[in-house]
Amino acid sequence: MRAGQGMRIGNILAAFYAAAIYGFIFLPVVVLVLFSFQDGRFPIPPFQGFSLRWYEELLADRRLTAALVNSVFVALLSSAAAVTLGFLAAYGLARFRLPGAGLQKALLVAPLTVSYLIIGMGLLITFNAIGFPRSLLAAGIGHVVINMPLCFAIVFSQMGEHQANAERAARDLGAREWQVLALVTVPMMWPSLFASFFLSMTFSWDEFIISFLLTRFDVTLPVEIWNMLRSGLNPKTNAAGSLVFGISVVLVLMLELTVLRRRRPA
Amino acid sequence: MAIVDRRGRGDMRPWAFVAPALLWTIAFFCVPFAVMAVVSLWERVGTELVASWSFANYAKFFARGHFLQAMLNSLEVTLIVTVLSILLAYPLAWILAEKVPPRWQRIGLVCAILPFWTSYVVRSYAWVLVLANNGVVNQALQGVGLVDEPLSLANSRTATIIGFVHFFVMLLTLTIYANLVQLPKNYRRAAADLGAGSVATFVHIILPLTLPGIMVGAFLTFVLCIGDYITPQILGGNSELVMPQLIMLQIGRRADFPTASALAILLMVVVTLVYVACARWLKLERA
Numbered sequence: 256m257r258a259g260q261g262m263r264i265g266n267i268l269a270a271f272y273a274a275a276i277y278g279f280i281f282l283p284v285v286v287l288v289l290f291s292f293q294d295g296r297f298p299i300p301p302f303q304g305f306s307l308r309w310y311e312e313l314l315a316d317r318r319l320t321a322a323l324v325n326s327v328f329v330a331l332l333s334s335a336a337a338v339t340l341g342f343l344a345a346y347g348l349a350r351f352r353l354p355g356a357g358l359q360k361a362l363l364v365a366p367l368t369v370s371y372l373i374i375g376m377g378l379l380i381t382f383n384a385i386g387f388p389r390s391l392l393a394a395g396i397g398h399v400v401i402n403m404p405l406c407f408a409i410v411f412s413q414m415g416e417h418q419a420n421a422e423r424a425a426r427d428l429g430a431r432e433w434q435v436l437a438l439v440t441v442p443m444m445w446p447s448l449f450a451s452f453f454l455s456m457t458f459s460w461d462e463f464i465i466s467f468l469l470t471r472f473d474v475t476l477p478v479e480i481w482n483m484l485r486s487g488l489n490p491k492t493n494a495a496g497s498l499v500f501g502i503s504v505v506l507v508l509m510l511e512l513t514v515l516r517r518r519r520p521a
Numbered sequence: 522m523a524i525v526d527r528r529g530r531g532d533m534r535p536w537a538f539v540a541p542a543l544l545w546t547i548a549f550f551c552v553p554f555a556v557m558a559v560v561s562l563w564e565r566v567g568t569e570l571v572a573s574w575s576f577a578n579y580a581k582f583f584a585r586g587h588f589l590q591a592m593l594n595s596l597e598v599t600l601i602v603t604v605l606s607i608l609l610a611y612p613l614a615w616i617l618a619e620k621v622p623p624r625w626q627r628i629g630l631v632c633a634i635l636p637f638w639t640s641y642v643v644r645s646y647a648w649v650l651v652l653a654n655n656g657v658v659n660q661a662l663q664g665v666g667l668v669d670e671p672l673s674l675a676n677s678r679t680a681t682i683i684g685f686v687h688f689f690v691m692l693l694t695l696t697i698y699a700n701l702v703q704l705p706k707n708y709r710r711a712a713a714d715l716g717a718g719s720v721a722t723f724v725h726i727i728l729p730l731t732l733p734g735i736m737v738g739a740f741l742t743f744v745l746c747i748g749d750y751i752t753p754q755i756l757g758g759n760s761e762l763v764m765p766q767l768i769m770l771q772i773g774r775r776a777d778f779p780t781a782s783a784l785a786i787l788l789m790v791v792v793t794l795v796y797v798a799c800a801r802w803l804k805l806e807r808a
Binding site: 266269272273276277279280281282283284286287290298299300340341343344346347348350351353359362363365366368369370371372373374376377378379380381383384396397399400403407432457460461462463464468477480481484488492493495496499500503504506507511 | 556641657781
């Protein structure tokens with residue numbers, strides 16, 4: 256009897272604790288999104304009514320929409336490059352015996368251990384030295400540097416022996432190397448390629464410091480939002496932040512629903 | 522398994538797969554790092570970088586009080602954030618793994634880390650909204666009469682720590698939960714059969730077995746926290762600078778790349794030392 260009661264009190268405490276932490280986790284997001292609909296000039300209580308005017312201002316802001324398009328381009332292209340390079344390297348290192356393979360793997364994942372600020376700064380100083388201008392291209396190069404190790408690690412970890420057997424079979428039946436790669440390996444590796452692509456997309460989409468250091472006139476969305484912060488608290492910044500958050504959540508949910516669902520036991 | 526080499530020893534094909542990624546990493550990661558190391562030994566005179574080849578920039582770090590203070594601030598904030606995040610995240614991960622029915626666990630977890638995907642900038646701005654003098658927290662506290670004057674929460678170290686803890690609670694919940702659900706249920710039954718109470722089971726069985734998950738999460742927290750510029754810049758303001766802020770100041774105000782490079786390298790040395798100290802536990806995970 257006493258044990259049962261203790262159990263019940265434990266469950267109630269657990270529920271309270273979980274509710275408190277979830278509250279803490281969601282508080283800033285809820286405040287951000289709620290006051291993006293504020294019908295007034297300040298994103299602080301009291302809530303004065305529901306309005307979409309800040310979203311309208313957002314869409315009318317040329318600099319902001321340009322930054323949004325830039326962000327999408329940088330995210331798409333840098334992720335495509337990161338996945339391609341990472342996949343090819345994973346294939347080479349998983350399927351062939353190369354001298355110094357351990358060292359190569361260590362080199363490929365090394366950027367994961369260094370903070371974005373330092374990676375961005377190194378690129379900035381180097382690009383300055385060779386006269387390469389600060390631009391979206393420069394930021395994109397930086398995004399490939401941070402995302403390729405992740406793509407490589409994900410794809411490499413999923414390259415198993417049964418896929419190697421299928422590749423051998425294809426080769427025995429006369430397929431050329433590129434045919435094996437394009438018609439056998441890529442379709443088999445599709446889930447992990449997809450996962451690394453979307454993960455790269457979300458990281459590139461949210462990345463600030465490298466873009467901040469390496470872009471100049473054309474900037475990405477997080478940099479433009481950073482510029483907006485100078486005007487202080489403003490419902491328009493809330494609207495921009497809510498939009499970024501919404502797009503990130505859509506990307507994550509797509510990843511969750513398409514790739515991760517397959518791995519779940521039925 | 523290696524493929525039987527059909528063309529003899531001089532086969533270069535495998536290299537064609539690995540070379541692009543390797544060259545990319547060398548060109549845009551190793552070379553910039555080497556350049557940074559070299560530049561850290563130079564100095565800035567006027568608007569030019571002069572190859573003076575000295576450790577003056579490193580000496581400056583130890584000679585100037587506010588440089589050293591920034592490193593201490595960084596370490597202090599990072600340590601507080603790491604410990605607080607573990608203490609807050611562990612019970613949540615445990616509740617998710619133990620108290621929540623399996624079919625709801627995944628949804629619970631996805632929800633717990635959803636704000637994780639807001640960008641750094643947006644998340645920090647959202648906390649400014651919450652913590653501002655006339656923000657949600659202060660108005661609520663004043664509304665129920667707990668305080669008369671608004672608490673100055675924003676622009677302080679407390680705000681920086683709250684912003685960081687928010688992010689890392691989500692990260693640590695994920696790593697600790699992943700570790701907890703892997704534990705076989707039989708361990709708990711065996712402990713109960715041998716007479717251990719739930720507290721003893723937790724202290725002697727569960728906690729030691731989840732130490733790898735905690736350590737991996739703690740190390741990630743440390744690395745990401747000590748290298749972050751945004752959260753302390755937006756939430757902490759300029760009162761107590763941390764290393765990334767100091768580094769950005771060198772770049773932004775003076776374009777003093779030599780000093781910035783030296784500071785960045787010192788920061789990396791600290792992170793490497795922590796990695797070496799934690800390596801014992803970090804390796805456990807692979808076993």
